[in-house]
Amino acid sequence: MAETEIIDDSAVPARPQVRRRKRHRGRILRIAGLVFIAAALVLAGYLWWNLWGTGFATQRAQEDLRPGFERNVASLTRADAHDRVANVPGDAVAIVGAGPVGLAALLTAQFYSPASIVMIDLDDKRLDVAKAFGATALINSTDGGAVQRVMDLTAGQGVDVAIEAVGVPATFDICQQILAPGGRLANVGVQRHVA
Numbered sequence: 016m017a018e019t020e021i022i023d024d025s026a027v028p029a030r031p032q033v034r035r036r037k038r039h040r041g042r043i044l045r046i047a048g049l050v051f052i053a054a055a056l057v058l059a060g061y062l063w064w065n066l067w068g069t070g071f072a073t074q075r076a077q078e079d080l081r082p083g084f085e086r087n088v089a090s091l092t093r094a095d096a097h098d099r100v101a102n103v104p105g106d107a108v109a110i111v112g113a114g115p116v117g118l119a120a121l122l123t124a125q126f127y128s129p130a131s132i133v134m135i136d137l138d139d140k141r142l143d144v145a146k147a148f149g150a151t152a153l154i155n156s157t158d159g160g161a162v163q164r165v166m167d168l169t170a171g172q173g174v175d176v177a178i179e180a181v182g183v184p185a186t187f188d189i190c191q192q193i194l195a196p197g198g199r200l201a202n203v204g205v206q207r208h209v210a
Contacts, residue, residue: 055119058116058119058120058123058203059119059123061203062120062123062124062178062201062203104127104128104129104130105128105129105130106127106129106130106174106175106176107129107130107131107133107169107172107173107174107175107176107195108124108129108131108132108133108174108175108176108177108178109132109133109134109135109165109174109176109177109178109190109193110124110132110133110134110135110145110150110177110178110180111135111136111156111161111177111178111179111180111181111186111189111190112135112136112179112181113134113135113136113138113141113142113145113150113180114136114141114180114181116180116203116204117134117136117145117178117180117181118144118148120178120180120201121134121145121148121149121150122148122149124176124178125149129176131151131168132149132150132151132152133150133151133152133153133154133165133168133174134146134150134152134153134154135154135156135161135165135189136154136155136156137155137156137157139155142154142155152168156189161189161193162189162192162193165193169195172195173193173194173196173198174193174194174195174198175195175197175198175199176198176199176200176201177190177191177193177198177199177200177201178190178200178201178203179200179201179202179203179204180203180204181204182204182205182206183204183207186204187202187206190202
């Protein structure tokens with residue numbers, strides 16, 4: 016039996032255009048969902064390769080990060096570097112930026128059993144969402160004291176993994192400053208060229 020709709024207290028068959036629009040809207044939502052899932056998988060693969068993969072592409076250029084890293088680079092052999100690239104459960108992870116990319120990085124990082132995940136952002140609402148998604152510590156960086164607070168949380172050691180998920184030079188600098196000697200830094204934020 017054909018669908019009907021009530022117009023002026025009389026039943027008339029439903030217009031085919033309405034049914035087509037509903038089907039079309041359903042298709043668009045399914046396609047958008049698939050695109051989102053594909054983007055999340057690509058991001059997860061990128062993070063895995065750059066943070067916990069076994070390729071030598073993940074070796075850190077520690078001497079370029081900040082003073083004090085040179086002493087750790089001098090004693091590194093290729094085998095030692097390969098061992099240090101692999102994720103160790105219990106690493107301290109910091110993610111700068113609690114937007115969609117940062118939250119995807121947060122969910123991906125949880126697969127590797129870190130000891131703590133510190134989220135750094137300017138917006139308290141985004142930090143609340145990050146807390147609901149599993150972040151263990153939240154830092155609002157509006158006052159500029161994010162680096163000191165991360166160092167306080169890690170007893171002055173810094174984090175083992177820093178993920179930059181904003182794409183601004185200032186947040187990349189924060190990641191460099193909070194990274195422990197021998198740590199890994201992933202830049203997943205879209206960097207914009209500044210002229």
